[in-house]
Amino acid sequence: MPDDAPGSRAPESAGAGGNLTLLRLEGGGTFRAVAVAIGTARGLAAGDAAIAAGAGASGRAFTPVIGSVGGTNAATAIGGHRLTGLLRTTAQIIPGPGAAGPLVNLSGQMMGIDLTGSAQGTSTTSYAIPVNEALAVASRLKRS
Secondary structure, eight states, X not given: OOTTOOXXXXXXXXXXXXXXXXXXXXXXXXOOOOOOEEOOOTTOOTTOEEEEEEEOTTSSSEEEEEEEEEEEEEEXXXXXXXXXXXXXXXXXXXXXXXXXXXXXXXXXXXXXXXXXXXXXXXXXXXXXXXXXXXXHHHHHHHHO
């Protein structure tokens, strides 16, 4: 979300393990979002195609990056906090502006939310929150 997006951006809730915080946007102004088909992270296996979509290093240009699923139920640490239950991919996610975009399959269905990544030489490791976890958190918020 751009820094100049209108409305309130207070966190609503955190997902299991603190991996996910959803925001409720309030207020006037315009905020443009693009709909994406919802898929599933269930049944993913190492080697399945994964496309990370997010802002490039500039934070402005939309950049899709093709990779593959390296594992499910992966863990990483961000800012000293251990995060678990993640998808691990080779589709490069640039921390900061490149995060929070969709991780999609070859049919364009969202299977995760880009979280973070790193690269050393030609090796890239990135992480995404499974879409099923994000949907579960949204469902709990809707009920409360």
